[in-house]
Each structure stands twice: as C-alpha cells, then as structure tokens.
Amino acid sequence: MKIDLLIAEIGSTTTVVNAFNIKPCPRFVGQGQSATTVEEGNVNTGLKNAIKNLSKNLGVENINYHELMATSSAAGGLKMTVHGLVYDMTVKAAKEAALGAGANIKLITAGRLRECDLQKIKDMEPNIILIAGGVDYGERKTALYNSKLIANLGLNIPVIYAGNIESQDEIKDIFKYTNNELYIADNVYPKIDQLNIEPTREIIQDVFEKHIINAEGMEKVKELIDGHIIPTPGAVMKASKILYKNMGNLLTIDIGGATTDIHSVSEDSDEVSRMLLHPEPIAKRSVEGDLGLYINIENIIEMVDKDMILKRLNINLDELNKLIDNCSPIPNTKEEIELIKLLAFYAGQIALYRHVGTLKKIYGPTGKRTIAEGKDLTQVQYVIGTGGALTRLPNSKLILRDIISSPKDKYLLPNKEVNILIDNDYIMASLGVMSIKYPIEALVLMKKSLNF
Structure with a gap:
C-alpha cells in the first residue's frame, strides 16, 4: 500500500505511527503502535514494529511510504538547563522559550552560577544549555561570567545564547575553542517587560533535530526518518499555534500517562493587560511531571x-488499592475506566490552576488595588482535549467542561460557555510536525480530527 507520509510519535514507552495521504486531498489513513525500544539500544526496532502493526491494522502486507517524520519524547525527551539574570525577567523569558519548544527543563538558575550548579549540569548531561541575561545594552x-564557567566544563553540549546582544561577540570568543556548538539567538528579553521568545524556540527545535542522534538509543533514528523530528510537546504547541491563527484564542489540555501538559495560545484582555505585573507570552506551555495518569496515579489520589475518590466511585479502600495495583496504561475494565476518568479530571484541573494566572489584592501608598499575575485565559474561545486520556475515554468533553467550570474566583479561567473540542484521531502532535512542510494540509486534518 502506498502512503505519502508516515509520522512516528516516539514516546518513552510506546511508539505510534500515523499514516497520511497528502495529495490530492489530505487524509488520515490509519495508525499502528508498538513498544518503544530506546532502552534496547535502537529505537528503530520499535519503529519498524509499529509500521508492521499499521500494516496489520490496514489489512495490507506492506507499507510503501514516500516520507517519514517524527516527534520524540524518548531518551528523556529534550533535556535543557536554563540560566539567566533575574528570575522574573530574563530567566522567565528563557524558560518560556524552552518550554514552548517542548523542553524538559532540568535546572533553572538566576544570577551567577555556583559550583553546585555546575556539578548539576555535569551530572544531568542536558541536550541543550540556554544562557540569557540582561536587556539589550544593559547588564553584561x-x-x-556564566558562559566562561560553562565553557570550562568541557562538555560536548550545544549552547544557545539569547541574552544582551551587546555581548554576542564576546560569547562567540568564549566558546570558540570549546566542544560546545554555539548558537546565537535574539535576546529573549530585549527590553523591560518585552518578551521575544519565538526565535529562540525555533533554534531550540532546530538544535534538537540536529543532535537527537546523540541520545542513547537514538543513534540510528535517521536511518529511517528522512524528514523533520521535533520534541513531541513542541509539536503539540505548533499545532495549537496554527489553530490559533485560524480559529482564535485557544487552550489545549494534553493529559497523558507520564505528564499533563497545558498549552495556551491566547491574548490578554485589555482589562487584565493593564493589571499585569509581568508580561506573558501569547503561546505558553506548562508541563506537570507529577500528574501523569499512569506513572503518578497514586500521587494524584x-x-x-x-476519601473523596472512594465516595465518588462508591468503592472501598481495598477495591481502590486493587484498581491501582492492576491499572495498565490503557484501562480495560469498567472500574478502571471510571477511576481514570475521575483522575483525568483532577489532573487536568490541578494542571490548569498551575498554568492560569490569578488576581490579587495588594495595598500600596494609594490604598488597595488589584493586580494580575500569570496567564490570562479569559479570552479563550476553544478548549481542545488531546493525549491518551481525553482522546480515548468516554464522555471526554464532559471531563473538559468540568475541568474549566470549577468556581475559582481569583483565577483568570476561560468562560464556562467556551467551545469544547476533542482531537478524536489523536493526531495533534503528528500534525504539528507535519505543519513544518505541509501547513495547509495539517490545518485541514486538524479541523477534521476536531470535527470543526
């Protein structure tokens, strides 16, 4: 069977392959999956098995594909460390750039690096080190100082500099004779209260794609994948941004077995914008590593x-413990499904409250006033559900509606009447990477999957 494009989503435990035909009309053909084989030393084994499973699901002997792209969160995903000057300014801007690109941030520092920070960098061996600091023509x-210390570590790790543009030449000199491949980006915080994170996001994903073959078990991935490969969370963000341009302000909630991610692409209301203490990016991602429905099931409970879980499910403690012990990544029994539905609600709700901004009352010389901190979601028009839970559980629209409808006065949440959409084909991440080369076709397929 001839297929125009295969897109693999290489996860930490499962590899999914989605098949698409691009011409004459974009169409989602089918899906296959297999266990990821990074830990066995070669991710291609699992990838080939997923393609075989796709063939079986389509009822054909062989798949002849023209092109293969991928997203990946295997081998630890995109591990980064971020280093800036002031936490609420350059550090925050650099962090937003990294998260939006799909990074798993392992270390964030503000100010001068200490010996313990340097040791942490050496121990964790990140995929990329991001250095920021200073507005343009400001503090240098x-x-x-941090660049010199990182250069002296002797690590063979790419470095991105996204700080004061006045220091770029000196930064180049510092890393000139090191093992670090240096990338220069526009300043993520060029002026006070001005974010400029998109150029750095793009460079991060380019560097990831270039260096993914250095990750353990991923060395041979380019033998099969001849197209783009980007971090899976970054692909979901790309898809969300394309939908934003076409549909308007939106919020994507991605509840998975390992993490719960929130992607918001929305503008502030005029009222909240005037109250904000610090600027927020239009596109913002937060990742909650303690809210994975499978890995963190006991933690969420x-x-x-x-007691609330027991009451909601009408079961006793022994029955709950048995459900936890026997729960698989894909729930099978009615009882397991009901438990995961409930935990998906709580995971999504907790993650959303961590992502969204709040209103606060403060007292100053002129008396009491209201300020806003964090991301304003009051202008969101669409809430999109993706990830294994929300695309496969029954009544997932109701779960999403409940997540955003809880009464929390201080939170800048979407309107309760917001439109709820589900990524029914579970292809949002795949379409994010597809959009790099086929943006129009990716948008068409996204809308089909959302029934929009």
Missing part, C-alpha cells in the same frame, strides 16, 4: 484525597 557581566 552575569551572562559572560493522595493530592486529591482518597
């Missing part, structure tokens, strides 16, 4: 309150 010493 901290970024230069403890966070919520076991």
Whole structure:
C-alpha cells in the first residue's frame, strides 16, 4: 500500500505511527503502535514494529511510504538547563522559550552560577544549555561570567545564547575553542517587560533535530526518518499555534500517562493587560511531571484525597488499592475506566490552576488595588482535549467542561460557555510536525480530527 507520509510519535514507552495521504486531498489513513525500544539500544526496532502493526491494522502486507517524520519524547525527551539574570525577567523569558519548544527543563538558575550548579549540569548531561541575561545594552557581566564557567566544563553540549546582544561577540570568543556548538539567538528579553521568545524556540527545535542522534538509543533514528523530528510537546504547541491563527484564542489540555501538559495560545484582555505585573507570552506551555495518569496515579489520589475518590466511585479502600495495583496504561475494565476518568479530571484541573494566572489584592501608598499575575485565559474561545486520556475515554468533553467550570474566583479561567473540542484521531502532535512542510494540509486534518 502506498502512503505519502508516515509520522512516528516516539514516546518513552510506546511508539505510534500515523499514516497520511497528502495529495490530492489530505487524509488520515490509519495508525499502528508498538513498544518503544530506546532502552534496547535502537529505537528503530520499535519503529519498524509499529509500521508492521499499521500494516496489520490496514489489512495490507506492506507499507510503501514516500516520507517519514517524527516527534520524540524518548531518551528523556529534550533535556535543557536554563540560566539567566533575574528570575522574573530574563530567566522567565528563557524558560518560556524552552518550554514552548517542548523542553524538559532540568535546572533553572538566576544570577551567577555556583559550583553546585555546575556539578548539576555535569551530572544531568542536558541536550541543550540556554544562557540569557540582561536587556539589550544593559547588564553584561552575569551572562559572560556564566558562559566562561560553562565553557570550562568541557562538555560536548550545544549552547544557545539569547541574552544582551551587546555581548554576542564576546560569547562567540568564549566558546570558540570549546566542544560546545554555539548558537546565537535574539535576546529573549530585549527590553523591560518585552518578551521575544519565538526565535529562540525555533533554534531550540532546530538544535534538537540536529543532535537527537546523540541520545542513547537514538543513534540510528535517521536511518529511517528522512524528514523533520521535533520534541513531541513542541509539536503539540505548533499545532495549537496554527489553530490559533485560524480559529482564535485557544487552550489545549494534553493529559497523558507520564505528564499533563497545558498549552495556551491566547491574548490578554485589555482589562487584565493593564493589571499585569509581568508580561506573558501569547503561546505558553506548562508541563506537570507529577500528574501523569499512569506513572503518578497514586500521587494524584493522595493530592486529591482518597476519601473523596472512594465516595465518588462508591468503592472501598481495598477495591481502590486493587484498581491501582492492576491499572495498565490503557484501562480495560469498567472500574478502571471510571477511576481514570475521575483522575483525568483532577489532573487536568490541578494542571490548569498551575498554568492560569490569578488576581490579587495588594495595598500600596494609594490604598488597595488589584493586580494580575500569570496567564490570562479569559479570552479563550476553544478548549481542545488531546493525549491518551481525553482522546480515548468516554464522555471526554464532559471531563473538559468540568475541568474549566470549577468556581475559582481569583483565577483568570476561560468562560464556562467556551467551545469544547476533542482531537478524536489523536493526531495533534503528528500534525504539528507535519505543519513544518505541509501547513495547509495539517490545518485541514486538524479541523477534521476536531470535527470543526
């Protein structure tokens, strides 16, 4: 069977392959999956098995594909460290750039690096180190100091500099004779209260694509994948941004087995914008590593309150413990499904409250006033559900509606009457990477999957 494009989503445990025909009319053909084989030393084994499973699902002997792209969160995903000057300014801007690109941030520092910070960098061996600091033509010493220390570590790790443009030549000199491949980006925080994170996001994804073959178990991935490969969370963000341009302000909630990610692409209301203490990016991602429905199931239950879970499910403690012990990544029994539905609600709700901004009352010389901190979601028109839970569980629209409808006065949440959409084909990440080469076709397929 001839297929125009295969897109692999290489996860930490599962590899999914989605098949698409691009011409004459874009169409989602089918899906196959297999266990990821990074830990066995070669991710291609699992990738080939997923393609075989796709053939079986389509009822054909062989798949002849023209092109293969991929997203990946295997081998630890895109591990980064971020280093800036002031936490609420350059550090925050650099962090937003990294998260939006799909990074798994392992270390964030503000100010001068300490010996313990340097040791952490050496121990964790990130895929990319991001250095920022200083507005343009402002403070220079901290970024230069940190760059010298990082250069002296002797690590063979790409470095991105996205700080004060006045220091770029000196930064180039610092890394000139090191093992670090240096990339220069526009300043993520060029002026006070001005974010400029998109150029750095693009460079991060380019560097990831170039260096993914250095990750353990991923060395041979380019033998099969001849197209783009980007971090899976970054692909979901790309898809969200394309939909934003076409549909308007939106929020994507991605509840998975390992993490719960929130992607918002929306503008502030005029009212909230005037109250904001610090600027927020239009496109913002947060990742909650303690809210994975499979990996963190016991943690979520403890966070919520076991007694409440027992009451909602009408079961006793022994029955709950048995469900936890026997729960698989894909729930099978009615009882397992009901438990995961409930935990998906709580995981999504907790993640959303961590992502969204709040209103606060403060007292100053002129008396009491209201300020806003964080991301304003009050202008969101669409809430999109993706990830294994929300695309496969029954009544997932109701779960999403409940997530955003809880009464929390201080939170800048979407309107309760917002439109709810589900990524029914579970292809949002695939379409994000597809959009790099086929943006129009990716948008058509996204809308089909959302029934929009």
